[in-house]
Amino acid sequence: xTTTPLRRRGAAxxxxxxxxxxxxxxxxxxxxxxGDKTGDNAAKTRTVKAGNGDITIPADPQRVVTIxxxxxxxxxxxxxxxxxxxxxxxxxxxxPPEQRATFEKxxxxxxEVDLEKxxxxxxxxxxxxIPDTEFKKIExxxxxxxxxxxxxxxxxxxxxxxxxxxAGNVTATLSQQKADFExxxxxxxxxxxxxxxxxxxxxxxxxxxxxxxxxVIGDIGCVEIAQNDVGLNFPKAAAGKDPLAYASLPFExxxxxxxxxxxxxxxxxxxQPTAVFAPVADTNTWKALPAVNTGRALGVFCxxxxxxxxxxxxxxxxxxxxxxxxxxK
Numbered sequence: 528x529t530t531t532p533l534r535r536r537g538a539a540x541x542x543x544x545x546x547x548x549x550x551x552x553x554x555x556x557x558x559x560x561x562g563d564k565t566g567d568n569a570a571k572t573r574t575v576k577a578g579n580g581d582i583t584i585p586a587d588p589q590r591v592v593t594i595x596x597x598x599x600x601x602x603x604x605x606x607x608x609x610x611x612x613x614x615x616x617x618x619x620x621x622x623p624p625e626q627r628a629t630f631e632k633x634x635x636x637x638x639e640v641d642l643e644k645x646x647x648x649x650x651x652x653x654x655x656x657i658p659d660t661e662f663k664k665i666e667x668x669x670x671x672x673x674x675x676x677x678x679x680x681x682x683x684x685x686x687x688x689x690x691x692x693x694a695g696n697v698t699a700t701l702s703q704q705k706a707d708f709e710x711x712x713x714x715x716x717x718x719x720x721x722x723x724x725x726x727x728x729x730x731x732x733x734x735x736x737x738x739x740x741x742x743v744i745g746d747i748g749c750v751e752i753a754q755n756d757v758g759l760n761f762p763k764a765a766a767g768k769d770p771l772a773y774a775s776l777p778f779e780x781x782x783x784x785x786x787x788x789x790x791x792x793x794x795x796x797x798x799q800p801t802a803v804f805a806p807v808a809d810t811n812t813w814k815a816l817p818a819v820n821t822g823r824a825l826g827v828f829c830x831x832x833x834x835x836x837x838x839x840x841x842x843x844x845x846x847x848x849x850x851x852x853x854x855x856k
Contacts, residue, residue: 575694578659579666579677587696588652592645592673594636595657596680600688600834602629604697604704610648613638617735621796621830621837640665646672654694656680656687684833704835711842712756719849722789723758729787730761732772733804741775742807748772749829749841750791757845781812789852790818794826794844822853 573586592610593601599618601608603626611633619627636644642665645653653675655662662677669675676694678687692701716723730753732745746754746763747770754761764770784790792808793801800808807813818824828844831837 577676584674590650592650594655597654603834603836605700610634730791744771746771749832790824
């Protein structure tokens with residue numbers, strides 16, 4: 528919930544001019560690439576489909592660079608990129624220690640991706656998810672460095688995970704994560720079947736850049752998992768309309784939330800309201816809400832919503848929160 532909107536950050540790109548020598552260093556000599564992809568060479572490559580077409584990549588890439596939104600999901604599946612782009616401390620702090628160590632071991636390319644620095648890492652595969660317009664500016668340059676696989680920002684998180692796992696050769700971990708996810712969702716659907724049928728939920732959120740005295744009704748981010756996969760009844764925008772989460776609401780409108788049976792809100796790993804959301808929880812209007820007074824305001828921890836490992840941690844927090852709900856009288 529706190530990572531909305533969907534961690535869809537676009538890397539600010541600095542398309543550094545590459546010298547001919549640098550390009551040759553990155554791509555290998557003509558002798559290295561001579562001949563067609565037959566015999567032994569064919570066994571060493573495979574083709575994947577992505578937003579930029581059918582891309583021939585190494586069968587077992589060893590030096591992967593991740594750009595934009597691909598770094599943390601690949602690491603979540605056990606990948607170890609040699610180069611990553613800038614990730615905010617607020618996101619890094621939510622990673623399991625071993626994943627953060629993997630991220631910090633990689634060369635940090637920063638928020639501005641310097642193509643000369645990318646080439647110096649001599650990658651054999653580049654994975655990218657940034658805005659289409661930014662990718663178009665550097666697509667050709669990246670292609671001279673290494674095979675580049677791109678996904679647009681409209682790629683759904685499960686599809687991105689599938690694509691990253693296939694390209695990065697980490698499908699075994701993905702398979703286990705998917706099985707765990709599907710099992711957890713199925714169990715929650717069974718355990719909370721009555722809640723799913725008879726309870727009106729609403730999810731609140733607040734962003735670090737929100738205007739003072741405002742909050743949003745969150746319908747993007749982790750709550751989409753609770754809504755679309757588990758089946759809990761949360762309000763969402765009408766088809767074709769902007770998400771509800773795009774509209775800031777004044778604290779005075781908190782009183783309107785009395786129509787909902789259960790309120791969820793962003794909490795830290797210890798279950799306390801996040802620092803960003805705390806101003807909402809401190810208001811008298813919030814404290815007067817029936818859901819708050821009856822133990823039906825639930826803090827839920829969302830470490831991310833764009834990879835199975837992070838989503839599983841969210842589901843675990845949501846599951847534990849739902850289990851505390853008092854029985855309806």
